[in-house]
Amino acid sequence: MELEILEPHGFCAGVKGALERARRHPDAWCLHELVHNDQVVEELRAGGMKFVESLDDIPEGGTVVFSAHGVSPAVREQARRRGLRIVDATCPFVARVHREAKEFALRGLDVVVIGHKGHAECEGIVGEVVAAHGRVFVYPDLPPQGAKIGVVSQTTMNADDVAAIVSRLKDAYEVAAAAQVCNATKERQDAVKRFSGDALIVLGGAKSSNTRRLAEVARCRAYRVGTHEELAAIPLDGVRRLGMTAGASTPEKSLRSAIEFIAAQRGPKLGGAV
Protein backbone atom coordinates (compact mmCIF):
# COMPACT_ATOMS: atom_id res chain seq x y z
CA MET A 1 0.00 0.00 0.00
CA GLU A 2 1.23 3.44 -0.91
CA LEU A 3 0.74 6.24 1.59
CA GLU A 4 0.66 9.84 0.41
CA ILE A 5 0.89 12.69 2.92
CA LEU A 6 -0.93 15.69 1.51
CA GLU A 7 0.59 19.17 1.75
CA PRO A 8 0.27 21.43 3.62
CA HIS A 9 0.06 19.93 7.09
CA GLY A 10 0.96 21.14 10.56
CA PHE A 11 -0.45 24.14 12.40
CA CYS A 12 -1.70 27.04 10.29
CA ALA A 13 -0.45 30.56 11.07
CA GLY A 14 -3.57 31.33 13.12
CA VAL A 15 -3.15 28.31 15.38
CA LYS A 16 0.59 28.94 15.78
CA GLY A 17 -0.09 32.55 16.81
CA ALA A 18 -2.85 31.56 19.24
CA LEU A 19 -0.61 28.97 20.87
CA GLU A 20 2.29 31.39 21.19
CA ARG A 21 0.07 33.90 22.96
CA ALA A 22 -1.59 31.33 25.21
CA ARG A 23 1.70 29.73 26.26
CA ARG A 24 2.92 33.08 27.59
CA HIS A 25 0.08 32.87 30.15
CA PRO A 26 0.07 29.25 31.31
CA ASP A 27 -2.01 29.99 34.45
CA ALA A 28 -4.77 31.81 32.61
CA TRP A 29 -8.39 30.82 32.01
CA CYS A 30 -9.14 30.09 28.38
CA LEU A 31 -12.71 30.83 27.32
CA HIS A 32 -13.69 27.69 25.36
CA GLU A 33 -11.04 25.51 23.72
CA LEU A 34 -8.14 27.57 22.35
CA VAL A 35 -8.39 25.48 19.17
CA HIS A 36 -10.53 22.42 18.57
CA ASN A 37 -7.92 19.73 19.14
CA ASP A 38 -7.88 17.49 22.21
CA GLN A 39 -4.09 17.00 22.26
CA VAL A 40 -3.45 20.74 22.15
CA VAL A 41 -6.01 21.43 24.88
CA GLU A 42 -4.64 18.65 27.10
CA GLU A 43 -1.08 19.93 26.71
CA LEU A 44 -2.16 23.42 27.78
CA ARG A 45 -4.21 21.99 30.63
CA ALA A 46 -1.19 20.00 31.83
CA GLY A 47 0.78 23.26 31.84
CA GLY A 48 -1.75 24.90 34.19
CA MET A 49 -4.31 26.50 31.89
CA LYS A 50 -7.96 26.24 32.89
CA PHE A 51 -10.75 25.95 30.31
CA VAL A 52 -14.12 27.53 31.03
CA GLU A 53 -17.35 28.01 29.12
CA SER A 54 -18.36 31.24 30.84
CA LEU A 55 -16.54 34.37 32.03
CA ASP A 56 -18.41 33.95 35.31
CA ASP A 57 -16.17 30.96 36.06
CA ILE A 58 -13.08 33.19 36.14
CA PRO A 59 -12.21 34.93 39.41
CA GLU A 60 -12.08 38.72 39.34
CA GLY A 61 -8.67 40.00 38.32
CA GLY A 62 -7.85 36.75 36.51
CA THR A 63 -6.44 36.53 33.00
CA VAL A 64 -8.76 35.34 30.24
CA VAL A 65 -7.53 34.02 26.91
CA PHE A 66 -9.93 34.47 24.00
CA SER A 67 -9.64 31.48 21.67
CA ALA A 68 -8.51 31.51 18.03
CA HIS A 69 -12.20 31.54 17.03
CA GLY A 70 -12.73 35.06 18.38
CA VAL A 71 -15.46 36.49 20.61
CA SER A 72 -18.21 39.08 20.25
CA PRO A 73 -17.79 42.67 21.47
CA ALA A 74 -20.33 41.88 24.21
CA VAL A 75 -18.01 39.21 25.63
CA ARG A 76 -15.03 41.60 25.51
CA GLU A 77 -17.09 44.21 27.33
CA GLN A 78 -18.19 41.71 29.95
CA ALA A 79 -14.56 40.71 30.54
CA ARG A 80 -13.59 44.37 31.00
CA ARG A 81 -16.48 44.98 33.40
CA ARG A 82 -15.32 42.01 35.48
CA GLY A 83 -11.80 43.45 35.63
CA LEU A 84 -10.25 40.53 33.77
CA ARG A 85 -6.92 40.85 32.03
CA ILE A 86 -7.46 39.97 28.37
CA VAL A 87 -5.12 37.92 26.18
CA ASP A 88 -6.58 37.91 22.69
CA ALA A 89 -5.59 34.83 20.68
CA THR A 90 -8.13 35.47 17.90
CA CYS A 91 -6.75 34.41 14.52
CA PRO A 92 -6.09 37.52 12.34
CA PHE A 93 -8.21 35.99 9.54
CA VAL A 94 -11.16 35.69 11.91
CA ALA A 95 -10.57 39.26 13.10
CA ARG A 96 -10.70 40.40 9.47
CA VAL A 97 -14.14 38.78 9.04
CA HIS A 98 -15.31 40.62 12.19
CA ARG A 99 -14.15 43.93 10.68
CA GLU A 100 -15.91 43.19 7.38
CA ALA A 101 -19.15 42.20 9.09
CA LYS A 102 -19.09 45.33 11.27
CA GLU A 103 -18.39 47.56 8.28
CA PHE A 104 -21.36 46.09 6.38
CA ALA A 105 -23.60 46.68 9.37
CA LEU A 106 -22.42 50.26 9.77
CA ARG A 107 -23.18 50.83 6.08
CA GLY A 108 -26.76 49.75 6.76
CA LEU A 109 -26.54 46.42 4.93
CA ASP A 110 -28.17 43.27 6.21
CA VAL A 111 -25.34 40.88 7.02
CA VAL A 112 -25.55 37.24 5.97
CA VAL A 113 -23.08 34.92 7.68
CA ILE A 114 -22.32 31.63 5.94
CA GLY A 115 -21.41 29.58 8.97
CA HIS A 116 -22.47 27.02 11.52
CA LYS A 117 -24.93 28.33 14.12
CA GLY A 118 -23.55 27.64 17.56
CA HIS A 119 -19.90 27.44 16.47
CA ALA A 120 -17.78 29.88 18.48
CA GLU A 121 -16.49 31.70 15.39
CA CYS A 122 -19.96 32.14 13.93
CA GLU A 123 -21.33 33.41 17.25
CA GLY A 124 -18.52 35.97 17.49
CA ILE A 125 -19.21 37.31 13.99
CA VAL A 126 -22.95 37.52 14.69
CA GLY A 127 -22.20 39.39 17.91
CA GLU A 128 -20.10 41.89 15.98
CA VAL A 129 -23.09 42.82 13.80
CA VAL A 130 -25.42 42.99 16.79
CA ALA A 131 -23.01 45.36 18.56
CA ALA A 132 -23.06 47.59 15.48
CA HIS A 133 -26.91 47.59 15.65
CA GLY A 134 -27.14 45.70 12.35
CA ARG A 135 -29.46 42.93 11.22
CA VAL A 136 -27.75 39.58 10.91
CA PHE A 137 -28.82 36.25 9.39
CA VAL A 138 -26.96 32.96 9.57
CA TYR A 139 -27.47 31.18 6.26
CA PRO A 140 -29.88 29.55 5.34
CA ASP A 141 -31.83 32.25 7.24
CA LEU A 142 -32.10 35.23 4.92
CA PRO A 143 -33.53 38.77 4.82
CA PRO A 144 -36.50 39.55 2.51
CA GLN A 145 -35.71 39.35 -1.21
CA GLY A 146 -34.38 42.54 -2.75
CA ALA A 147 -32.48 43.64 0.36
CA LYS A 148 -28.95 44.94 0.11
CA ILE A 149 -26.73 42.46 1.85
CA GLY A 150 -23.12 42.03 2.88
CA VAL A 151 -21.99 38.41 2.94
CA VAL A 152 -19.23 37.05 5.14
CA SER A 153 -18.18 33.49 5.83
CA GLN A 154 -16.86 31.54 8.76
CA THR A 155 -13.23 30.99 7.76
CA THR A 156 -13.34 27.20 7.78
CA MET A 157 -16.30 26.44 5.53
CA ASN A 158 -16.25 24.36 2.36
CA ALA A 159 -14.89 26.90 -0.18
CA ASP A 160 -17.00 25.44 -3.03
CA ASP A 161 -20.17 25.65 -0.94
CA VAL A 162 -19.44 29.27 -0.05
CA ALA A 163 -18.88 30.19 -3.72
CA ALA A 164 -22.12 28.43 -4.74
CA ILE A 165 -24.14 30.13 -1.99
CA VAL A 166 -22.77 33.58 -2.86
CA SER A 167 -23.60 32.98 -6.51
CA ARG A 168 -27.20 32.03 -5.62
CA LEU A 169 -27.56 35.04 -3.33
CA LYS A 170 -26.54 37.33 -6.18
CA ASP A 171 -29.68 36.23 -8.07
CA ALA A 172 -31.98 37.50 -5.33
CA TYR A 173 -30.08 40.32 -3.64
CA GLU A 174 -27.76 43.21 -4.24
CA VAL A 175 -24.63 41.63 -2.76
CA ALA A 176 -22.04 44.12 -1.54
CA ALA A 177 -19.12 41.72 -1.27
CA ALA A 178 -18.29 38.06 -1.49
CA ALA A 179 -17.21 35.97 1.44
CA GLN A 180 -14.09 33.83 1.54
CA VAL A 181 -12.63 31.07 3.64
CA CYS A 182 -9.08 31.53 4.94
CA ASN A 183 -6.02 30.48 2.91
CA ALA A 184 -5.09 27.62 5.24
CA THR A 185 -8.55 26.11 4.81
CA LYS A 186 -8.57 26.60 1.04
CA GLU A 187 -5.08 25.15 0.45
CA ARG A 188 -5.88 22.00 2.40
CA GLN A 189 -9.26 21.56 0.72
CA ASP A 190 -7.66 21.99 -2.72
CA ALA A 191 -5.03 19.33 -1.91
CA VAL A 192 -7.75 16.92 -0.77
CA LYS A 193 -9.80 17.52 -3.92
CA ARG A 194 -6.70 16.78 -6.06
CA PHE A 195 -6.04 13.49 -4.27
CA SER A 196 -7.19 10.56 -6.42
CA GLY A 197 -6.37 7.50 -4.28
CA ASP A 198 -8.69 4.88 -2.80
CA ALA A 199 -9.16 6.30 0.70
CA LEU A 200 -8.20 9.32 2.77
CA ILE A 201 -7.53 9.67 6.48
CA VAL A 202 -8.18 13.13 7.93
CA LEU A 203 -6.53 13.65 11.29
CA GLY A 204 -8.13 16.13 13.65
CA GLY A 205 -10.68 16.90 16.32
CA ALA A 206 -14.37 16.09 15.94
CA LYS A 207 -15.24 19.70 16.80
CA SER A 208 -12.71 21.15 14.36
CA SER A 209 -14.69 22.76 11.53
CA ASN A 210 -11.77 22.88 9.07
CA THR A 211 -10.97 19.19 9.76
CA ARG A 212 -14.54 18.08 9.16
CA ARG A 213 -14.73 19.99 5.90
CA LEU A 214 -11.60 18.16 4.65
CA ALA A 215 -13.38 14.84 5.02
CA GLU A 216 -16.43 16.30 3.23
CA VAL A 217 -14.62 17.58 0.14
CA ALA A 218 -12.68 14.35 -0.50
CA ARG A 219 -13.37 12.64 -3.82
CA CYS A 220 -12.76 9.18 -2.38
CA ARG A 221 -13.97 7.59 0.84
CA ALA A 222 -12.65 9.62 3.75
CA TYR A 223 -12.38 9.02 7.48
CA ARG A 224 -11.87 11.69 10.11
CA VAL A 225 -9.96 10.25 13.04
CA GLY A 226 -8.80 11.73 16.31
CA THR A 227 -7.40 8.72 18.14
CA HIS A 228 -5.43 5.54 17.44
CA GLU A 229 -8.56 3.53 18.30
CA GLU A 230 -10.44 5.31 15.50
CA LEU A 231 -7.46 4.82 13.19
CA ALA A 232 -7.35 1.10 13.94
CA ALA A 233 -11.05 0.77 13.07
CA ILE A 234 -10.64 2.06 9.50
CA PRO A 235 -11.13 -0.71 6.91
CA LEU A 236 -8.02 -0.59 4.73
CA ASP A 237 -8.26 -3.95 2.99
CA GLY A 238 -8.11 -3.44 -0.74
CA VAL A 239 -6.77 0.11 -0.41
CA ARG A 240 -3.76 0.47 -2.69
CA ARG A 241 -3.25 4.21 -2.40
CA LEU A 242 -4.04 5.84 0.93
CA GLY A 243 -3.90 9.59 1.52
CA MET A 244 -3.41 11.30 4.83
CA THR A 245 -4.12 14.92 5.68
CA ALA A 246 -4.64 16.87 8.89
CA GLY A 247 -6.68 19.79 10.11
CA ALA A 248 -5.03 23.13 10.74
CA SER A 249 -5.06 22.54 14.51
CA THR A 250 -3.64 19.00 14.40
CA PRO A 251 -0.08 18.78 15.82
CA GLU A 252 2.66 17.36 13.61
CA LYS A 253 3.38 14.74 16.26
CA SER A 254 -0.15 13.37 15.76
CA LEU A 255 0.56 13.03 12.06
CA ARG A 256 3.93 11.29 12.69
CA SER A 257 2.31 8.98 15.20
CA ALA A 258 -0.47 8.08 12.74
CA ILE A 259 2.09 7.36 9.99
CA GLU A 260 4.02 5.06 12.33
CA PHE A 261 0.80 3.37 13.41
CA ILE A 262 -0.26 2.67 9.81
CA ALA A 263 3.28 1.51 8.96
CA ALA A 264 3.22 -0.93 11.86
CA GLN A 265 -0.21 -2.23 10.82
CA ARG A 266 0.55 -2.65 7.12
CA GLY A 267 4.16 -3.77 7.56
CA PRO A 268 6.49 -4.28 4.59
CA LYS A 269 3.81 -3.57 1.97
CA LEU A 270 3.84 0.10 2.90
CA GLY A 271 5.51 2.38 0.38
CA GLY A 272 5.12 5.91 -0.97
CA ALA A 273 5.98 8.81 1.22
CA VAL A 274 6.75 6.89 4.41
Ligand code: SF4
Ligand atom coordinates in the same frame (compact mmCIF):
# COMPACT_ATOMS: atom_id res chain seq x y z
S1 SF4 B 1 -7.85 27.66 9.95
FE1 SF4 B 1 -7.77 29.73 9.10
S2 SF4 B 1 -9.09 30.94 10.44
FE2 SF4 B 1 -8.66 29.04 11.54
S3 SF4 B 1 -6.91 29.54 12.80
FE3 SF4 B 1 -6.09 28.69 10.88
S4 SF4 B 1 -5.70 30.48 9.56
FE4 SF4 B 1 -7.05 31.14 11.25
